[in-house]
Every structure is written in C-alpha cells, then in structure tokens.
Amino acid sequence: MTAADRLRDASWHWAGDMPFADAVARNHADAAAARRDERSRVLLFEPASPVLTLGRRAQTEPGRCELEDTLALADARAIKVIDADRGGLATLHLPGQLVMFVAIPQPLPAIRELVCAMLTAARSVAVDHAGQQATIDVDRDVGVWAADGKLASIGLRVRDRCVLHGMSLNVAIDRDLAGGLALCGSATKGYSALFDTGTVEARRRAVARAAEALASASSARTAERPR
Numbered sequence: 001m002t003a004a005d006r007l008r009d010a011s012w013h014w015a016g017d018m019p020f021a022d023a024v025a026r027n028h029a030d031a032a033a034a035r036r037d038e039r040s041r042v043l044l045f046e047p048a049s050p051v052l053t054l055g056r057r058a059q060t061e062p063g064r065c066e067l068e069d070t071l072a073l074a075d076a077r078a079i080k081v082i083d084a085d086r087g088g089l090a091t092l093h094l095p096g097q098l099v100m101f102v103a104i105p106q107p108l109p110a111i112r113e114l115v116c117a118m119l120t121a122a123r124s125v126a127v128d129h130a131g132q133q134a135t136i137d138v139d140r141d142v143g144v145w146a147a148d149g150k151l152a153s154i155g156l157r158v159r160d161r162c163v164l165h166g167m168s169l170n171v172a173i174d175r176d177l178a179g180g181l182a183l184c185g186s187a188t189k190g191y192s193a194l195f196d197t198g199t200v201e202a203r204r205r206a207v208a209r210a211a212e213a214l215a216s217a218s219s220a221r222t223a224e225r226p227r
Helices: 004-006 022-038 058-059 067-074 108-129 198-220
Strands: 011-018 039-047 051-055 080-085 090-093 097-105 135-137 143-146 149-159 162-170
Touching: 004 097, 004 108, 011 022, 011 198, 022 039, 022 162, 039 198, 051 067, 067 080, 067 097, 097 108, 097 198, 108 135, 108 143, 108 149, 108 162, 108 198
Parallel strands: 011 039, 051 080
Antiparallel strands: 039 097, 051 090, 097 162, 135 143, 143 149, 149 162
C-alpha cells in the first residue's frame, strides 16, 4: 500500500479550535497507535491562538533563516514561539488556519509521494471550494501558492517508520500577523488566504467547511469526513 493509499484510507477527526500543544500531543499519540495497528490517522483542527513553530533547520541555522527580526516581531505581537521536531523552517499557525496532522505508518522513501498527495488536496480546496487560482511547488518553495502569497505549508517527519506532523492551509487568517515574518525562509513572500477574515463565527464556519472539503479531496471514502 502506498503512502497516498494510506492517506485516503485514514481515520479522520475534526477537533474544531484546539490549543496547538494539545494537537501536537494528540499527533504523537496517534502515531503510537498507528505503529501498533498499522492504521493511519488524520487530525484536523484550527489553532486556538497564534504560534510560531521552528523546524529543525531554523533551530540549527537561525542566522541563515533571518530569524532575529522574526522572533522580535513575534514577541511584539504576543505570538508564542516553540521548537518543532519536524523538518523545515519557521511556520506561523493562527486562528483561521486549517491544520492537518497525519500519523501514517510508512517508511522514509514514501515522503515525496505523500507531500504531493497532501498538497494536491489543499490545491483542490483552494480551486474547487474557494474558487482561487493556486499552484503547487514540490521542489524549491514547497507548498501551495496564490498570486499574492502562500496558501499552504507542509512539514513532515518520519520517526520509527511513521510519518508525523503535517500541513496548514490559510483559510481566513489575519494576514497582518504574518507581515514581516520570515516564514518558510522568506520575509517577503508572505501568506495568502482563501477568504477574508470576517467575524469569529464566520471564520470558524469557513475553517470547518474547508476541513470537510480537504477530507473529501484527500479520501477515497467520502463518507469518512471530519466528525
């Protein structure tokens, strides 16, 4: 079974708004369960508050990642900064974003295929659900891109033959919070979003609808949507 097959056959859970640390703990618990029973699990949630996560490259090469000003801006904006045991650089998670955490029992060579499958599903949400033009990059600036910035970021890690962490899709974020931050290695490209921010209630409805659309785009078994 390929990594894309395992993603399609995963058990999906929609958690609504959730503290980021709780979601990370759930992701690790899902991974432990996936190793035991060989069943994939996907957690979908909206971050309850802004968090800047630093991937392993950002932790080991902060000078090359333009992080000094970014960390100062994050502090001024009351954005919590945490280290993450995934690959990649700095990624901002905030309300109005849909985060997809995976726990998929699969060895390292399958990562590129899984990245392509996840980004393809995110692009499908942007194009089919939100009516936006979007492109995928899997080589240099990895993610899903709109004309005015990044729509989806991805960062994974394989630990003990299980893929952890995942992808974030900007649904209805406050883009001002991302302004000037060096995200995914760039302080100039910025974040885009599928919809305007709107009220809290409208934002949460938009993220919930995007979660359903992402599950449908990712899963061969459309009945198994977020619940």
